[in-house]
Every structure is written in C-alpha cells, then in structure tokens.
Amino acid sequence: MSTLVIAESRQGDLRAATYNTIAAAKAKGGDFDILLLGSGSAAGADSLKEFGAGTVYYSEADAVAEYTAESYAKTAAALVGEKGYTAVMMGATTTGKDMIPRLGGLLGAGMVSDVIGFDGANYLRPMFAGNAIATIEVNTPVAVMTVRETAFDAAAPSGGASAVAEAAAVGDDRAKFIEYRLTESSRPDLGAASIIVSAGRGVKDAEGVKQVEALADLLGAAVGASRAVVDEGLLPNDLQVGQTGKIVAPDLYIACGISGAIQHVAGMKDSKVIVAINKDEEAPIFEVADYGLVADFAKAVPEFMEKVKALK
Amino acid sequence: MKILVPVRRVPNPDIKVRLKSDGSGVDTEGVNFLVNPFDEYAIEEAVQIVEKGGGEVVLVSIGTADCEETLRAGLALGALRGWLVETDEVLDSAAIADVLAAVFKEESPDLVITGKQSVDTDNNQAAQMLAAKLDLPQACFAFKVELGDGKATVEREIDGGLDVKEISLPAIITADLRLNQPRYAALPQIMKAKRKEVKKVSLGDLGVEAKSATKILGLAQPPARAAGQIVGSVEELVDKLVNDAKVL
Structure with missing residues (x-):
C-alpha cells in the first residue's frame, strides 16, 4: 500500500496543487513518494524533502524537460512498474486531467477523477455537476486519480528529510511542446485567492x-x-x-x-x-x-x- | 481525412438531477437526453475539417438502443454515418476506451475528436485512455486545431492561458468550449439524418470484453448549504461581511 504523488511545476515553479495532493496522500494513509518532472525539477525536488515522502524522484532529462502527456505518462508508468505503487494521485489541474487518464490507460488502471475524500478503500467524488457524491470502488491493482484541490488543505512541511533520486525519463517523439501563451495578470490565481x-x-x-x-x-x-x-x-x-x-x-x-x-x-x-x-x-x-x-x-x-x- | 467522433448520450445538464432514494443511481423519469454538449463541439470541428479538406465524419456511441437518437442528432449536424455499440451494461471510462479502440481498429481513422468530458459523470478520462491503449498522441482541451502534413498543431486551454502542442497523426483530440460555435441542425438535415447508415453491433461482435475497472457503489446527496439571507442595502451587506462573516 503505497502512493505516488505527481507534483507539478511550470517554468520551474511548483504549482500550489502539489501541496493539496500531498495532503490527500496523507489523508489516504500509507507511505508515499513524490515524482516531479521538468526543467528545474532537481531544485523543486529538494524543496519537497520535508513533507514526509519516502523518496522524491525528479528528472530534468531532455525527454521530459517540457511537459507532454505522452512523455510524462510513460515516465510515471515506468516508475509505478518499478516501485509497485498501488495508487497514483495528482491535482485536478489541466495537467492532471490531461496526463492521469493516459497513465491509467498505460497501466490498465481504474481511475477516479476529482477525489474529495476516502471511505476505507473506496473513493468519494462529485458527479452530475456536484449534485451527487459518488462512492467509487477501483478493482484494478493500481488506482490512479486526480484530486480536487479545494477538498484538501495544503500540506505544510513536517520536517524530516526524504531521499532525493533521479527517475529514468522516457520520451515520446510524436508529441512536441511548442510554447506557452499565458494570460498576463497581476491578480492572484483563482485557485490561490482568498x-x-x-x-x-x-x-x-x-x-x-x-x-x-x-x-x-x-x-x-x-x-x-x-x-x-x-x-x-x-x-x-x-x-x-x-x-x-x-x-x-x-x-x-x-x-x-x-x-x-x-x-x-x-x-x-x-x-x-x-x-x-x-x-x-x-x-x-x-x-x-x-x-x-x-x-x-x-x-x-x-x-x-x-x-x-x-x-x- | 476520416475522423471518428465518439458521442455520448447525457441527461439534460440544465435540469438538476434527482437521486433514487436508495442511492443506487439517478432518477431519469421525465428527464430528456441530449448529445453531450462538448461532443457537439467535436462534431462541429470534424465537420468543418471535412468541409474544407474532404473526407468523412463517422460517429460512434456506446450504450442502450436509445443512443440511436443521440447518433441521429449528431448525424444531423453533418456526420456521414455512425456506429451504435449496443449494451445495457454501465461501462466506466476504461471499458469505454476498450470499445472505442475496437471501433478505431475497424475504421482506421486519421483523427479522433471528442468532447473533453461528459457532463453527467464529469470524468474526463476516456479519450486519454483510448490514446494510451492505441499508443497514439493526444491533445486535450483544444482551443484551436491546425492540420498540416501528417501532423496537427493544437492550442490547448490550460490553467493560466494556452499552450501549443504539435502531434503526429493519427491522434486523439478533445474539444473545449471555445474551439468553435456548433451549428444548429436544420430540418432538412434532421430528415436526411434519419436515413443515414447506423451500424449496430454488440460488444461480442467487436470482440471486446469491456471490463470496467471501477464501480459506482452508491450516490449520496451533497451536504446542503445553510439558508442565507437577503440584505436590504449595500451598507447592510458590508456591515454583515465585516462583523458577522468577518471576511472583509
């Protein structure tokens, strides 16, 4: 029973959903490791050492320097295969929504989207525009999921020092990241604003x-x-x-x-x-x-x- | 270019769902069903591509015999023909992806375009799972699709704006809201759609087991918000926010 948390960064900065996802892994219980991919992920992994993970894996290899669902899902699948995690979770950001189902497809794993809580071995999630809360059972050896950020308060550093190790990156030539076209704004992010x-x-x-x-x-x-x-x-x-x-x-x-x-x-x-x-x-x-x-x-x-x- | 568009039959999203009292599902008595709104964007995009460059748009829907109605509605928007994979089983995304992979192998399309999520389950899974199972690239949440020689350049809706991704074809694309403005079906198109070919097959015909990897054990009402109050003036509103709610 161990979980892989997929952390997320963009242009070198860790995204807030990472900390909510760590909180979700702690709420689920059991040991967890973290995977952070992309340029700048060595420093990012270092900053995640005090959150209670066993090992924080990272890779800055060319194959995963920029995000594509193809390369990130393959790289994560390889790590899951090697370490035998029973659950993989990531924030329900656009990146999580893009790559986690693909990872599920690669692993033949059942997926739960937008997890808001745990009920024993089962998962709670909203359906029908939040008008129903479903209890979901996953009947594959590995369960993959996205986690609704607002349902878990961001984890704070809890001390200790996780091991930091490099993950083996797997690329995919058929998909290429070209560029970001982000909206310029001086206002806080919707996800972070009080x-x-x-x-x-x-x-x-x-x-x-x-x-x-x-x-x-x-x-x-x-x-x-x-x-x-x-x-x-x-x-x-x-x-x-x-x-x-x-x-x-x-x-x-x-x-x-x-x-x-x-x-x-x-x-x-x-x-x-x-x-x-x-x-x-x-x-x-x-x-x-x-x-x-x-x-x-x-x-x-x-x-x-x-x-x-x-x-x- | 041949484009396969998976479409889903969903309860009208503008009507609040009622749960069955035993939590086993949703009470669909008196509820009308529609083509999943995001799938309409997918159909529109596929039809526009074919109108410009030639080819055909093929729909596929999986579910009960009622899905034929959903397919006909989609055919009226400009698709040429459809597949109805009939089953009374409730399939999860993993099983749906297995079925779609089987239809993909029958059709060998150049592109699959579908909605980014169904508005009933809100899963947002099947297209990406299909891409993984077929080992094809994907571009989800498309804002703009440009086709080139054996490749597609896709602008994608992401948190904080857009990104741009280039993928080789065949590939799987999911449609987001700003991709296009879906057309309304004109009466002659609706009449014509009644005569278009819909190939009905069973899971057995396709040779897929379609094993669901997840199961919904039950549905419950979410906790209701406590009743609020109507305030009489801006002054009263600010006073309540400062002194009662303490959020200003």
Whole structure:
C-alpha cells in the first residue's frame, strides 16, 4: 500500500496543487513518494524533502524537460512498474486531467477523477455537476486519480528529510511542446485567492467587466467569470468558474450579475461565504448565497467600493 | 481525412438531477437526453475539417438502443454515418476506451475528436485512455486545431492561458468550449439524418470484453448549504461581511 504523488511545476515553479495532493496522500494513509518532472525539477525536488515522502524522484532529462502527456505518462508508468505503487494521485489541474487518464490507460488502471475524500478503500467524488457524491470502488491493482484541490488543505512541511533520486525519463517523439501563451495578470490565481469577484451575464459589457475588476483590485481578489461572459469574449476562458472550468472555494465569493446556473454553482458552492448581487430576485444564485442583495450591480458595486474604502 | 467522433448520450445538464432514494443511481423519469454538449463541439470541428479538406465524419456511441437518437442528432449536424455499440451494461471510462479502440481498429481513422468530458459523470478520462491503449498522441482541451502534413498543431486551454502542442497523426483530440460555435441542425438535415447508415453491433461482435475497472457503489446527496439571507442595502451587506462573516 503505497502512493505516488505527481507534483507539478511550470517554468520551474511548483504549482500550489502539489501541496493539496500531498495532503490527500496523507489523508489516504500509507507511505508515499513524490515524482516531479521538468526543467528545474532537481531544485523543486529538494524543496519537497520535508513533507514526509519516502523518496522524491525528479528528472530534468531532455525527454521530459517540457511537459507532454505522452512523455510524462510513460515516465510515471515506468516508475509505478518499478516501485509497485498501488495508487497514483495528482491535482485536478489541466495537467492532471490531461496526463492521469493516459497513465491509467498505460497501466490498465481504474481511475477516479476529482477525489474529495476516502471511505476505507473506496473513493468519494462529485458527479452530475456536484449534485451527487459518488462512492467509487477501483478493482484494478493500481488506482490512479486526480484530486480536487479545494477538498484538501495544503500540506505544510513536517520536517524530516526524504531521499532525493533521479527517475529514468522516457520520451515520446510524436508529441512536441511548442510554447506557452499565458494570460498576463497581476491578480492572484483563482485557485490561490482568498477572495474572488466573479462576473456573470448581468455585467453586460466591457465597462461592466472593468467595474468587477476594480472591485477585485480593491479587495486584492481574483476575477472569475461565468460561462456566458467567457462565451461573449469579455474575459478569458481560464477564468471560467464552474463544472467544466475552475472549481474554487475561497473565503469570500462575490457573484456579480450571475444568475446561478447549475454549471456555475458546481464550481463555487463550497466557498465559505457567498455574496450574490443580482437585480433579478428570482435568480437561483440566491439559493446558495449567504448574503443576497437584489440590486443592479452597476449601482451596487461603486457603492460597495466606497464603503470598503471607508473601512480602511 | 476520416475522423471518428465518439458521442455520448447525457441527461439534460440544465435540469438538476434527482437521486433514487436508495442511492443506487439517478432518477431519469421525465428527464430528456441530449448529445453531450462538448461532443457537439467535436462534431462541429470534424465537420468543418471535412468541409474544407474532404473526407468523412463517422460517429460512434456506446450504450442502450436509445443512443440511436443521440447518433441521429449528431448525424444531423453533418456526420456521414455512425456506429451504435449496443449494451445495457454501465461501462466506466476504461471499458469505454476498450470499445472505442475496437471501433478505431475497424475504421482506421486519421483523427479522433471528442468532447473533453461528459457532463453527467464529469470524468474526463476516456479519450486519454483510448490514446494510451492505441499508443497514439493526444491533445486535450483544444482551443484551436491546425492540420498540416501528417501532423496537427493544437492550442490547448490550460490553467493560466494556452499552450501549443504539435502531434503526429493519427491522434486523439478533445474539444473545449471555445474551439468553435456548433451549428444548429436544420430540418432538412434532421430528415436526411434519419436515413443515414447506423451500424449496430454488440460488444461480442467487436470482440471486446469491456471490463470496467471501477464501480459506482452508491450516490449520496451533497451536504446542503445553510439558508442565507437577503440584505436590504449595500451598507447592510458590508456591515454583515465585516462583523458577522468577518471576511472583509
């Protein structure tokens, strides 16, 4: 009974989901090792030595210097074969969602997506846009899974020193990483923000989006969006909160002009405090809101900002 | 170019699901079923590729006889013909990937395009598993697909923006929301789709065992949020957030 945690870095920086995944491995119980691949992974592996893993494996080899699902899944599969892990887990980031099912396919392993908890040897996960929690049994020798970051508080260093060892990298010439085209933003990431201000169809236009962004900047918050706003091209896709976008659970979620479709609510209903500002008092968002304000956000947001400034 | 598009029949995602009281599944009484929305993006992309460069789009759906309706809906969007792999068993992603691999071998397509996830199970697994089983490259969460000589360059939706990946063909691509704008089926297309070829086969006909690697033991209601309150003014809202919720 041992687990392999697949850590994740991008351009040399460890991504936050790594620490939630380590917490999930600890919650599952048993020993665990960590695998971190890519350029800069030697230093990254070193920084993961104090989290209670047996061994932290890394590779900076050319074959895995940049992420492709093909090479990373092959490399992980080789390590699983060699060490005999019974579980492999990674954050449910876009990378985890891309490579873990491929790893499952290579290993002939059953997979559980978006694990939020453990029930003995079984796994808990949401289905149907979070309207059901399923208990899943995996009946293959190895289980692979992605872990929902918001369900596990990030692990902190627990002392000790894991061994650090190089993993044997396996490449795949048929897939080539070309480049990142990342969105430039000075705001916090949706996944890491303690406050999120989110825009829905009710913000209408670029002017409305600017108001939402101004409120976010005043609060040091991340900006989120409903699918309608992304479809309109008002905000980029990676800010989409919902069933098929980002799942978030900040301390405070302020929904501006968001009606509260099932798909959106699935992405934010685990937030600690939800505020909804919507001029339609029948909007379903009020069913999940802790505090609802029936108002046009275009009037309410400037007033909200005045009051917050007065606090400071 | 021949493109295989796996499509899934899903309960209408805009209707909140009701669980059976014994937790054994979902009560689908009175619920309408649709083509999985992400699969519509996949069909549209495949049809556009074929409209531009020639070839054919072949659909495949796995499930009960009702999936024929799903296939016909997809055929009305411009696909040429379809496969219905009939089974009453509930298959997990690993088993679905086994079935798709068998159909792939029958068809030998240049490309497989499917939705990035089904909106009922939200698994996001089968396409990648299929790619692994066939030992073919993959490009998931496609924002833009450009085909070249024996290869595809795919811009992918990732956390924080996009990345660009080049893969050799044949390959597996999954569609994300911004890939295209799926068309609506016009009535003449819907009528025409009724006459298109749907090849019905069983798992046995394909020679696949389709063994599920996972099993859903039960479904439970998620914990409900405590009822909230409507506040009368912005001032009251800020006061509650500062003094009651203590989040500002």
